Amino acid sequence: MSTPAGPAGEPAPGSRPRGIAFLLSQVGAHAAQRFAERVGELGVSPSDVGLLRLISAEPGRSQRSLAEDLGVVPSRVVALVDALERKGLVERRRSPRDRRNQELHLTAEGARVMAAMPSLAPAHEDEICAPLDREQRALLASLLEALAAHHALAPGVHPGYRRPSS
Template sequence: METNAHQAPFRPPVDRVGFLLSQVGAYASARFAERLAELDVQPSDVGLLRMIAVEPGLSQQALAGKLGVVPSRVVALVDALERKELVTRTRSTTDRRTHELHLADRGRDVMTQMRRIGREHENDLVAELDEEERQTLGRLLARIAAAHDLDPEVHPGYRASRR
């Protein structure tokens, strides 16, 4: 245990897991935002783009349901993505009241780069862990998230904006 004449021995704060999760989460979020800046996207854009990439033609209303937000919130989010030329919004040919969302060419390019950035970010975050520890950490965090009804596909910040 490390110590010097002016400090008490270092003790990892294992009894403060919430604090550690918050600290690592804040660091991870800030670092991810820094990495994405080169693409002119925000972390909040990542989940939206991923959902649209996975389900081309997704309606704004369906996206609102997946995010757990009111449809008017999605309009503002999609407007921002359109301004950045990341998505296109077109009227549905089967229901003219509905707008379908698709990745634009730039959106597809950004998705490719975001995947690379995401992999690098994940690897950097857990660089101090061996593969078994990484797997264990992932399982434990997934279990905690599930116990609190957190959706692994949706950032909790979207759900908070529904209130």
């Protein structure tokens, strides 16, 4: 470990330890950035991936429902889906039952991108966790799960869709 801190979290006298909150945000931002670089090679952005995941988990869902899950305004979803449609990864289909609704579906190409994710993920995971052994990774995972659960962060939804603050 690189900074002088006591062996069990006691701050060494006179040294302000880096806070956990800052470390989380710092390391988390780094992980997100590397992820962006990796999926960028597939021609998609992290927000594209998140949207594709939600759509593939429940094909046919409406833009309105996505807006609610992501915590963004509906007009934002228009832009997000526009990007995906321009790339040929999703398709809008007017719902026959309520013609106000757009049903969102992955195209074959969109499905192919999603299919590539599981093979990309382990390398990413391994890069981020590189200095930790198996046991430490398990420990870290369970601590982070506890935090995510406590703060009510939904399993597949990244807070990065929501506007930073105001």
